[in-house]
Amino acid sequence: xxxxxxxxxxxxxxxxxxxxxxxxxxxxxxxxxxxxxxxxxxxxxxxxxxxxx
Numbered sequence: 777x778x779x780x781x782x783x784x785x786x787x788x789x790x791x792x793x794x795x796x797x798x799x800x801x802x803x804x805x806x807x808x809x810x811x812x813x814x815x816x817x818x819x820x821x822x823x824x825x826x827x828x829x
Contacts, residue, residue, distance in 0.1 A: 802817045
């Protein structure tokens, strides 16, 4: 018997959170797997970026 609590329909906002979250303001290149920003626009360029491997 399936667990009915896992059968609810998800809203778009919940799906965005599952797929990698909301992209921060000023981020021009978002990495959904690492959940970090690769590059920022001019107003936010002092924010941290994804670590290079």
